[in-house]
Amino acid sequence: MSQASLPKSALGRLLYRFAPALFFIVLIALWELVCQVGNVPNYILPAPSAIVSAFFDVEISRWLTHLWATLRVALMGFALSILIAIPLSIGMIRSELLNRTLYPALIVIQSTPVVAVAPLIIVLLGTDDPSRVLITCLITFFPLVVSTTTGMLETPPEMIELSQSLRAPRYRETWQIRIPYAIPHIFSGLRVSITLAIIGAVVAEFVAAEKGLGYFIQFSTSFFKIPQAFAGLIFLAAISLLLFKSVQWIQMYFFPWSLPKKK
Amino acid sequence: MSQASLPKSALGRLLYRFAPALFFIVLIALWELVCQVGNVPNYILPAPSAIVSAFFDVEISRWLTHLWATLRVALMGFALSILIAIPLSIGMIRSELLNRTLYPALIVIQSTPVVAVAPLIIVLLGTDDPSRVLITCLITFFPLVVSTTTGMLETPPEMIELSQSLRAPRYRETWQIRIPYAIPHIFSGLRVSITLAIIGAVVAEFVAAEKGLGYFIQFSTSFFKIPQAFAGLIFLAAISLLLFKSVQWIQMYFFPWSLPKKK
C-alpha cells in the first residue's frame, strides 16, 4: 500500500496495461517459431498459422452454430447447477443429518465418470438437450456445493448470535447473514464451475451431439484435421475466458463489497 | 445453539449416527427393487445384486491392481497440482502483472479438453506415468488456484497492516498471514480438487493405460459388461469418499482452528 502498485512512467503503464495481450502474442510467436523451426508435424502440434488457415476453411455460420450449441448447453447446465447447489448447500448447513447423509452421495456422483453412466442417462433422457444439460450439471455442481457450504459455515459466530438474538426465522439467517457472508466463497465456486460448465458441455457432446465445439473438435480429430480441431479449441478457450470474466463482472457489479479492498 | 443440535433419545442418537449408512442401504434396496420389479435390463442399470456378483467375477488381485493404478496417479497428480497451484497463487497475489498475465492462460488450460492435447502430451512425456500425472494435474489444479487466490485476497486489511507495520519480508506476509488466513478457502479447493483428481486419473487412463479403474470401466463397457463396469464405479466412488474424508481429517488434525466453531 505504501509503495504505489502502478508503475509511474507512461511506457510502464502501457506495458502494464497490455501485458496479458503481449504475453499471448509472444507465446504465439514462440509457438509458431517452434513449429516452423522444429518442423513439428500438424498431428502433434499445428502451428498457429495452420490453425488460422484451418479456421477460415470452416464457414463462419458453421462456427457460430457450434459455438452457440456449446454455449447454450454450458449456460443451461451452469444455471441448473446453481439452482441445485445453493438450496442443497442451505439444506446441508441447516441440517447436520442432511449434511451427513447427502455429502457422501454427492461425492459419489461427482466421482462417477460420465461415460460410465452415459447409457443410463441417454436411455432415460434421450439424446437431446436434457441429457447434455444434466451431464454438464453433474460435472459443475460439486465445487459450488463445497464452496457455498464452506462459506456459510465460516460465518463468524457473533453474526449468527445477532440473528439468534433477534429470533429471526432460520431462512432469514440463511439469506441475510450466511449467504451474504459466503459471497466471496460462492463466487470462488462459481469461477471454477463456469469453466467446468464448458468442459461439461464438451463431454456431453462427446456422449451425444450433432453439433457444438466439443463435437467439432472430436470430429475433426477423428478425421485427422488437427489444425481445425485446434481452431475449435481456441473458440472453446475464448468462451471460457468470456464466461469467467462475466462471473467476475457480476460480482463487481452486484456485490462490490465482497471484493477485497484495493488501496 | 440454543436448541440442542443432537437428538436426545438413545434411539434418536443411534438413528442420527447411522443415518448416512441407513440412507445408502435404503437407496440400494430401492435400486434393487426398481430393477427387479421394473425388470430393468442390466445393460441400462444393473441391479445391486448383479453388481455384487460381477464384483466376484473379477479376482481380488486384479481389482487391487486397477485400484492401485488409479489411486497412484490420482495422488501423484493431486500432489503435483498442489505443488504448482500454491506457488502460482502466491505469485499472482504478489504481482498484479503476473496475475493479469497468467490468469487467462490458466483458464485456457483449464477449459482445454484433454483429448485435444493428448497427442502433444504423449509425444512430450510418453505413454507412461508422467503423461497420466500431468493430465490429472491439468484437471485438478484450477480450483486450487482459484480458492487459494480468493482466500489470500480476502485477508482482512488490518492483518496486512500489522505485517506492513513490522516491515516483514513479503514472503512472511504470505506464509504467516495470508496463507493461514486462506486455509479454509484452500481446503475448500482441496476438497474439490481431490475428487477431480480421481476424475483426472480416469480421464488419463482413457488416453493411455493398460490398467486402472477408468480403463477397467471403459473396457467393461465396451464389452457391454455393465454390472462389471458398475462394480468398478463403486470402487471409484469408494476411493473418492476416502480421499475426500482424508482431506477433511488433515484439516481437522493439523488446522483445527480453521474449522467453523461448533457449539
Place this chain on the structure above:
Amino acid sequence: DKVTFQLDWLPGGDKAPVYVGIQEGFFEALDLDVSIASGRGSTDALTKMATGQSDIGSSDIGALMAAKAQDDVPVVAVLPYFTQAPHAFFALKSSGIDSIEKLDGKKVATSPFTSSNAFLPLVLKENGLSDSDIKLVKSDPGALGPMMITGNTDAIIAWVTNTALFTSQAAEAGKEIVELPWSSAGLSLYSSSLLASERFLEERPDVAKRFIKAYKKSIEFTYSYPDKAGEALHNIVPEVDAGIAAAQIKSITNLVYNDVTEKDGFGQFEQTRLMQTWDYVAEANALSTDALDPKDAVNLNYLPD
C-alpha cells in the same frame, strides 16, 4: 528384439491375433519381444505410431489415407486384415427391418465419432436412399445397444465386430437382432489393416519383416482355432471373456477371409480395390481424390515371401 504393438481400441476378439502370436510363441520363435498398447480410436493409434510411441499396429486404412491426404503422416499399411468394411446396420428382428431400403423414414442411432458416419451417405445412396430419408441421432457407443433394445431407436449403426455382443444383449431381453452389413450392400473396401511407422520400417527392416511374418501366421491361427485364440486373449487380458472373444472371432471371420481374399490371396493389397477404397474415403471425408496416391499409403516390401 522389442516391438511395441498398437491397438486402435481396447482388447477384444477382433484384436486377437497379436495375443495369439504371443501366447502361441509365434513372435518368440522369430526372436521378437512384443508388448501391446491399447488405443482410443484410429487417430490415436495413428498418432502414437507416427510419433514413435509404438512401432506397428492395427488400425483402419481409411483413417490412414485420410490422415496422409492431409498430413505427411509417416505411417504406412503393410498388411491387410479386414478386407471388407465392418460397418453394419443392426435392428431388432421384431422391427421388420430386413433390408437397407426399409430404413426409409426410420430413426437410426450411431455413435458421434465412428468412421461409419462418413460412409453412411454412400451406403444409403447405393440403396436408393438419401441422408434426409432417415432420422439420424448420435449417442455414446455404450448406449446404442440399449437404445435399440428398448425401442428408443429403430436401428443402429455399429461394427460387425460387436454382433456377438449385441446378440447376447438382446437375448437377455428375449429379443433377436438382424445384421445388415454394408459390405454386402455395395460398400466394398479395405478396412482394418496392419500399419507400421516408416521409421520402424527403415531402421529395423529385418525386425519388421519377421513381425509381419509372425503376425500373418497369428491371423491364420486365430481364425482357424477361434476358441484357442479366445483363450490366448483371456490369458493375457483376464478381463476378456474367452467365450465371448471366440464368438466375436467367429462372427467376423468373413471380414478377414472372403471372396476378396479368395480372389487376391490373403495379404495382398489389390490395386483397383485400393483405389476404390481411397475413392470411398475421399468422398466420405470430402477430400479431393488427387490429394493422395493410394499406393503411397501401402508398402508391401516387407511381406513375407
Place this chain on the structure above:
Amino acid sequence: MTTQQQTAFVCMEGVGHKYDLSPDAPMAVQDINLNIHRHEFVAVVGPSGCGKSTLLRMVAGLLIPSHGSVSIFNNPVVEPRDDVGIVFQKANLLPWLNVKKNVLFPLKHKYGRYSKDDEKRADELLKMAGLSQFSEKMPDELSGGMQQRVGIVRALLLNPDILLMDEPFSALDALTREQIGFDLLKIWHEKPKTVLFITHSINEAVLLADRILVMSKRPGSVLDLIKVDLPRPRTSKTINDPKFVALTDTIRGHIYEPSVPA
C-alpha cells in the same frame, strides 16, 4: 424473598458458567444471584475477564449456564427472547450493509421488512448518535467509536423491553459518552425498559443505574450490590451531588481493595 422473586423480572439463581467441560477447568463466572425488577436499570462493573460478558450472554439466552438458571418473568431462559435487545461488546456490524441498513437490520431480519416510519425512527436515532451524515457509509468507513454508536442505535431501534448492553460506550470520548448516556436515560424514561448495562466507568455506572453489581476477579462472583439512591432525572449536575461522590468512592474502594465476597 418469595415476593421479591415474584416481582423480579429477570431472575438469576446461582448462575455460573464453565466454558471448558473438563472437571478441573476454572469457572468463568460463578454463583451469581440477582433479581432485576421490571424497568430497573442495573449496571455491572468488575475487572476485565471476570465474566461480565458471559453473564450477559446467559441472560440473553445465547449461552446456557452450566450452573444455576436465568429466568425472565418466571420463564427459564433457554433461547433468545423476542423482547430482548443486545448491544454487543464488539460493534458486530454487517460489512455488506451501509450504516442505515445496519440500523434497520433487526426489523428486516425479524420481520422481513420495515416501514417508512421505521426509517424515520432510524434517522432520528442516528441523529441522536451524531451520525446523520454517515447513514449511507459502509461500516469500514467509520471510526471505531462511530461503529460502536451504530451498534447502540441498532439495539434501540426495536425498542425492546429488556436491553442488554456490553460496554456500549467504551470507544467514546467523555462528551459523546455523556450525551449518549443521557439520551439513553431519556429513552428509558419515555419508554421504560429493564436495562443490564456493563461498563468500566464507575462514574457512568453511578450516573445511570438504579443498582450496581460489583463483581470480583475471575472467576467472577458478586462482590457487592449497591443501591444508587440518587434522584432522577439525573443531569450533568448530579456529578456534584455528595452522594454521587460517596457512591463512586465506595465502588472504587471495592475495586481497589477487593474484600472477600460474603
Place this chain on the structure above:
Amino acid sequence: MTTQQQTAFVCMEGVGHKYDLSPDAPMAVQDINLNIHRHEFVAVVGPSGCGKSTLLRMVAGLLIPSHGSVSIFNNPVVEPRDDVGIVFQKANLLPWLNVKKNVLFPLKHKYGRYSKDDEKRADELLKMAGLSQFSEKMPDELSGGMQQRVGIVRALLLNPDILLMDEPFSALDALTREQIGFDLLKIWHEKPKTVLFITHSINEAVLLADRILVMSKRPGSVLDLIKVDLPRPRTSKTINDPKFVALTDTIRGHIYEPSVPA
C-alpha cells in the same frame, strides 16, 4: 521554530487527510502541526470520529497523508518504519495463534525466529498484563479486555523507539487500566521511547503524558496543546495533586465547550 524542528523527533507539518478523493469530500483530519521530541510521551484526546486513528496511521506510515507530511528524525514517512510499534484500536490478533504466539508474532514475522530469552520476555510481559494463565489459550477464548491486553503486550515486545497506541486501555476496568498505565510508564522510564497515545480518558492522558494534543470535532484539527508539568515518577497519588485537577479541568473545559481553534 527551526531549532525546535531539529530536535523534534516526530514532526507533523500541516498534516491532513481526505479518504474520499472527490474535491468536495470532507477532510477526516486537517492541518495538524505537532513536533514530538525524542522520548516524549504525547497523548491525544478528541471526540469520536475526529481523526485520531487516522493521524496515528499517518505517523505509522500506514497511510500517506493527502495534505502535509510527517517526518521522523527528518526522514519523511512514506512507509512503516522498523523502530515503530503499534497498538491497534481493535486488538487485531491472529486467530490461528495462541496468546503467547500472538505476542511473539512480531519477532517471528520480522526476523523469522525468536529465542528462549524472547519467550521469557513474552512471559514476563504477559504476567505484567495479568495473562500468565492464558498464554496457551486461543484469542477467541479471551474476554474483550484480555484481547486488548495481548495487543499491548505484543507491541511492547519489540521494545520499539516509537510507540503508537490507539485507545489501548479502552476495554479495561479502572484498576487494570491504572496498573497497566503505570507499568507502561515504568517501561518508558527504563527504556525511554517516544510515545503517541490516543485515549478517551482525560485523567489517563494527564496522568501519563508530557503533553496532550486536544483535537476538535470532525474534521479534527488542533484545539490545544497542553504541557503537563507534573513531576515524575507519577503514582496513584498524583491524582490528588492540585495541578492534576487543574489540568483535567482545563481539558474537560475544552471538550465540553469547544472554542474555535486558533
